[in-house]
Amino acid sequence: MSTNTAQTLYTQPQTSELEQFLYHEADLLDNNDLKSWMELFTEDGTYWMPVARDQDDPHGHISILFENRAVMAVRANNFGHRLSASMEYDIRTSHLIGNVRVTEFDENSGDCTVKSNFQAVLYYREQTLFAGTCTHQLKRQGEGYRILQKRVDILNCDAPHRSIMTYI
Amino acid sequence: MTTATEARNNIIARQQQTLGHSNEELTSLVEKDRVHRDVYLDPEIFDLEMERIWGQAWVFVGHDSQVKKPGDFITTTIGKEPVVMVRDKKGEVNVVYNRCGHKGAKVVGKPCGNAQMFRCPYHGWTFQLDGTLNATPHKCGYEDTAFDPADPQFSMQKVARVENYRGFVFANLSEQGDDFETFMGAALETIDNMADRSPQGEVEVVGACLPYFHDCNxxxxxxxxxxxxxxxxxxxxxxxxxxxxxxxxxxxxPVPKEVEIISPFGSSYELFDDMGVTVMENGHSFMGGKHSIHSSYSEIPGYMEAMIESHGQEKTERVLGSNRHNTAIYPSFTIKDAVQIIRVVRPVSVDKTLIQTWHFRLKGAPEQMLHRTITYSRLINSPASMVGPDDWDCYARMQESLRSNSAEWVDMRRYIGREESADGLTRAKGTSDLSMRNQYKAWTNYMTQTSEQEA
Incomplete structure (x- = not known):
């Protein structure tokens, strides 16, 4: 295409490559390895679980979760802490991911947005099923990706929940 | 013909006879420094509370900024009663029972919306925005039946009393009892303080609420x-x-901004003792005053200037110099004036409670003030936060293990006898159980239907 630049353009990644990335991310969550999990995010990366359908603002409207790296680090240090009443019980999750599709791709930066559907079971004192759509904004870094934002839209975002003890 | 109020009072009177809890029995559940576990466990006592506490106290319904335009409505509950709060065409905010005057179906199903008129989805009876019956379809069937469409029993009935104080709408299901301002007492200052923290003296609800199900009384x-x-x-x-x-x-x-919000939750006993707890009539209480866990927040650029420009230096200092922690307005409402958050209690059953958290914009203040409100609530109140779930867990543990037959009483004696009273308020060190003892004083008064408050 363009003749005025020597820049190499990225080709859109195969869905299978992105699936491997999403599986790896979910696997870290399912192993309660929050420290490794947060390293998948860029320094300005965020995890967002809105409370409203089609919510477009995490700052001026309440969310169930909207956490930057600093709060992720507090959460990792708090996870399983012996001084926390709620952390005395096991927290287990199991993620199932499907319908992975690329919704945006920038051939100049290699960045892409990936949507997937998920079902995640949280076992914490009782078993709870979460289901919905994940939107990962991925930044190309070398051969791999880091997460600029993981947005998790659960079907029952505006329903009353009991405690949600970890990232879904 | 009996009025709606008389009919309701008759129902309460009947329940008093049939539920088998005499005033003497109820009084015996509360001692000066402990309460019997049945107040948390007995479903019959829960039902009585819904009638006698939630049916006689002023209960928070919603904020009028949730129903800005005529026809705007929200649905909620007052105790076990389903209600609709709606702004009518004259601009008045009404609270009506969400029950069709025909077969009793819930007329409005959605949590919020706008309607020209309410229409029951079952047989199509329609109601005006003050609940009055508008029309019934196929009228010929009511000819010669003595059906009187003006009889209130065929309307969505209005609750007995409604008060809109600076946008905060409270309702009382009973005609009797204290008027709103007497009921609120010094707790009203907290609502004033939250509204006065706006350069325009007004607050508005922002967006959806954060609901959190609690497995506890x-x-x-x-x-x-x-x-x-x-x-x-x-x-x-x-x-x-x-x-x-x-x-x-x-x-x-740089230290992340979230740290100043989370860190005070790990403060020492001494800091909380110094904050102090203050109680008043009707079970209300607050912590802090001059200082609280909110007093060391960093300043948000432009806010102070906007406040001084609107309110002047003296009032601004007075308003921002007040730093109450939670003001608990028994039984339904808790407000953080310094952070612009309310949490509303909606009891579901003896061991289930819905907590709704709502967030407010200070009109005329920089948007970062709202951002801090939102950040606070996510970090502290969210069901996915690192603070709320620890509270949640402790309530669930109590609800579970109070069933143990190894003991029957719950202790509430900390700092008893070391309170100080002045100007109708009683104060104690912050880690006192004073606010709980005060709540049970109100509980006993409501539950035994005495109108006199103890000194």
């Missing part, structure tokens, strides 16, 4: 609001984890 949540013995224990980990995270930051990294 509603009173456990309420008693925790001004229980300052628990933060350093129950929330001990998050303070430690936050300090550790700050230590682990690369040198020169």
């Amino acid at each position: 509603w009173k456990m949540f309420f008693e925790n609001l001004n229980d300052a013995q628990h933060p350093m224990v129950c929330h001990g980990s998050v303070g430690v984890a936050t300090k550790k995270t700050v230590r682990e930051l690369p040198e020169g990294t």
Whole structure:
């Protein structure tokens, strides 16, 4: 295409490559390895679980979760802490991911947005099923990706929940 | 013909006879320094509470900014009663029972919306925005039946009393009892303080609420609001984890803004004792005053200037100099004036309680003020936060193990006898159980239907 630049353009990644990335991310969550999990995010990366359908603002409207790296680090240090009443019980999750599709791709930066559907079971004192759509904004870094934002839209975002003890 | 109020009072009177809890029995559940576990466990007592406490107290319904235009409505509950709060065509905010005057179906199903008129989806009876019956389809069937469409029993009935105070709408299901301002007492200052923190003197609800299901009796949540013995224990980990995270930051990294919100939850007994707890009539209480866990927040650029320009230096200093922690307005409502958050208690059953958290914009203030409100609530109140779930867990533990037959009483004696009273308010050190003892004084008064308050 363009003749005025020597820049190499990225080709859109195969869905299978992105699936491997999403599986790896979910696997870290399912192993309660929050420290490794947060390293998948860029320094300005965020995890967002809105409370409203089609919510477009995490700052001026309440969310169930909207956490930057600093709060992720507090959460990792708090996870399983012996001084926390709620952390005395096991927290287990199991993620199932499907319908992975690329919704945006920038051939100049290699960045892409990936949507997937998920079902995640949280076992914490009782078993709870979460289901919905994940939107990962991925930044190309070398051969791999880091997460600029993981947005998790659960079907029952505006329903009353009991405690949600970890990232879904 | 009996009025709606007489009919309701008759129902209460009937229940008093049939439920088998005499006033003497109810009084015996509350002693000066302890309460019997049945107040948390007995479904019959829960039903009585819905009639006698939630049916006689002023209960928070919603904020009028949730129903800005005529026809705007929200649905909620007052105790067990389903209600609709709606702005009518004259601009008045009404609270009506969400029950069709025909077969009793819930007329409005949605949590919020706008309607020209309410229409029952079952047989099509329609109601005006003040609940009055508008029309019934196929009228010929009511000819010669003595059907009187003007009879209130065929309307969505209005609740007995409604008060809109600076946008905060409270309702009372009973015609009798204190008027709103008497009921609120000094707790009204907290609502004033929140509204006065707006340069325009007005606040508005922003967006959807954050709902959180609690597996506990509603009173456990309420008693925790001004229980300052628990933060350093129950929330001990998050303070430690936050300090550790700050230590682990690369040198020169600025301390994240979230730290000033989370850290005070790990404060010492001494800090909470110094905050103090203040109680008043009808079970209300607050912590703090001059200082609280909110008083060391950093200044947001432009806010102070906007306040001084609108209110002047003296009033601004007075308004911002007040730093109450939770003001608990028994039985339904808790407000953080300094952070612009309310939490509303909606009891579901003896061991289930819905807590709704709502967030407010200070009109005329920089948007960062709202951002801090939102950040606070996510970090502290969200079901996915690192603070709320520790409280949640402790309530659930109480609800579970109070069933143990090894003991029957719950202790509430901390700092008893060391209160100080002045100007109708009683104060004690922050880690006192004073607010709980005061709630049970109100509980006994409501439950035994005496109108006199103890001194």
